[in-house]
Amino acid sequence: MEILNQLWQIIIHLLSDSGFMQLTWQNYVMVLVAFCLMVLAIKYQFEPLLLLPIAFGMCLVNLFPGIMGLPTTEMLTEAEVLARNLDPSTYTTTVYNGVTYYNCTQYGGLFYYLYQGVKLGIYPPLIFLGIGCMTDFGPLIANPKSFILGAAAQIGIFLTFIIATCIGLVFPEAGFTPEQAGSIAIIGGADGPTAIFVTTKLAPELLGPIAVAAYSYMALVPIIQPPIMRLLTTKKERSIVMGQLRPVSKLERILFPVIVVVIVSLLLPDAAPLVGMLMLGNLFKESGVVDRINKTAQNELMNIITIFLGVTVGATASGKLFLTWQTLGIVALGLFAFCLATACGVIFGKIMCKATGGKVNPLIGSAGVSAVPMAARISQKVGQEENPGNFLLMHAMGPNVAGVIGSAVAAGVLLSVLKG
C-alpha cells in the first residue's frame, strides 16, 4: 500500500511539473504560430535560414519557459546546503536575523545565456561582418547615384515613426513611447540585425515582436513588394533596359569600405558598430590577403551567430508577452513601414528615371530597402516579367547594398536622438 501511495505521489509530482499543468493558452497559441512559421520556412522556403531557428526557439520557449529563465540566488541555511551535498565554503554568506544563509546561485536557462549576445548588441554587428564578407559593393561604386535610392527607402522609417507617435496621441493607453515608435519604425529598413540592434538599445521590451515582424517581412519580400512596384510604375517604365555598368578596379573596391567607415563613423558614431563591422567584412573580402578569415566570417561565424540569433530572438516571443494588442500594432505598423519604404524607393526611382531621360528603370528603387539580395532579385523578377531580356539584378544590387548602409545611418539617427 505504501509503495502504491509513493508511486501515486511521484505520478502526481510529474504531472504537476509537466507542461500540461504549467502552460497557459497563450503558450499553446504561440506553439501553433511557431508551427505556421516552420511551414513557411520549410515548405515555402521563406528565409529558412532565419525563420526556422526563430520558429523553433519560439516553440521551445513556449513549451518550456524555463529555457529563458534568469539566473537566481537561493539563500540556504548550512543544513540545507549540506543536505544537497554542496560545499558551503564555495558560497558567499548573508546574515539575516542572526541566521547565516549561503547564497547559492541557480543557473539560468540555456537561451538566457545565448540571448546575452542579442541583449548586449553583439550578434547584429557580427552578422554585419558576415554580410560584409559576402557583399559586392561593385555595382554601387560603379553607379554611386544608387545611394539616393538607398536613402529614399529610409523615408518609410521616419514616416512610420510619425504614425506610431500619432497613435500614441490618439490612443494614449495603446500608444507607443518615442523609443518604442523608433524601434518599430526601423522595421521599414527591412534589415533584421539593424532592427534588433536599435530595439535592444531603445525598447528591449519589444524585441520579440519587432524581431519576428522584421524577419517575417524580410521573408515575405517576394509577396509584399511586387504589387507596390507594379502599382507605381507603368509598363513602359518597367521595360526600360539599363546600360551596362563599368568595371570597377580592385583599388576602388579596397578604398570603398575604408572611406565609408571613416565618413559614417565621424558623422554618426552610433552607426559605427554596424557600419564598421560591415565594412571590415568587406575589406576582408576585397583585400584578398585574409582569405581564411574571410571564409570563416562568411561561413562558420555567420552560421553560428545566425543559429544563436534565430533561436534566442524566437525565444523572446513567449505567449504572455507576445499575444497583446501592442504586438498587433507592431505587426501592422511594421508592414506599413515596409510598404512605405518600398513605395518611396520606387517613387525616387521614377524621379531618377525622369531626371536621366529614361535611362534608369524605376524598379531598382524598391531594392533600396535592405533585404539583401532578395529585394534586388525582386526588381530583376518584376523587370523580367515585362521584358524577358532585361537583366536588372546588378543595377538593383547598387541600391540594395546602399540600403544596408542607409538603414544603418537611419538607425544611427534614431539612436542618437532617442537614446536617453
Place this chain on the structure above:
Amino acid sequence: MDNLMQAFILLLAGFIVVFVVLILLIIVVSLYSSIIVAVQNALDKKKEQKNVQPEPVATPAADPSSEPEDDEIPGEIIAVIAAAVDAVYGERPHKIKAVRRTRSARSAWSAAGAFDGTRPF
C-alpha cells in the same frame, strides 16, 4: 503635442541626415573613382608607349579568346554539356549534333544577372 513635435523634428532631421550622409558618400565615391580611373588610364597609356617604342621584336602575346578552340573542348566538358541538355529536355527526344563555342553576347555582369534571375526563389 510635445511628442508629435519631437516626431516631426526627428522626421526632418532623419531625412536631412540620411540624405546628406549618402550624398556625401556619392560625392566622395565618384571623386575617388574618377581619380583612380584617370590615374590608371594614364599609367596604361605610359605602359603602352613603353611597349611600342623600344622593342619592336617583342610580339604581343596571342589573345587566347581569338584562338579557334572548337576542336579543343575536352571530352569531360562535352559530357557536362550533354548532361545539361538532358536536364533541360528530360525525356523529350533530343540529339546533340554539334558543340560549338559561341561568342558570349552578354558581359560577365549580365551573365551573372541572368544566372541569378533565373534561379527560383
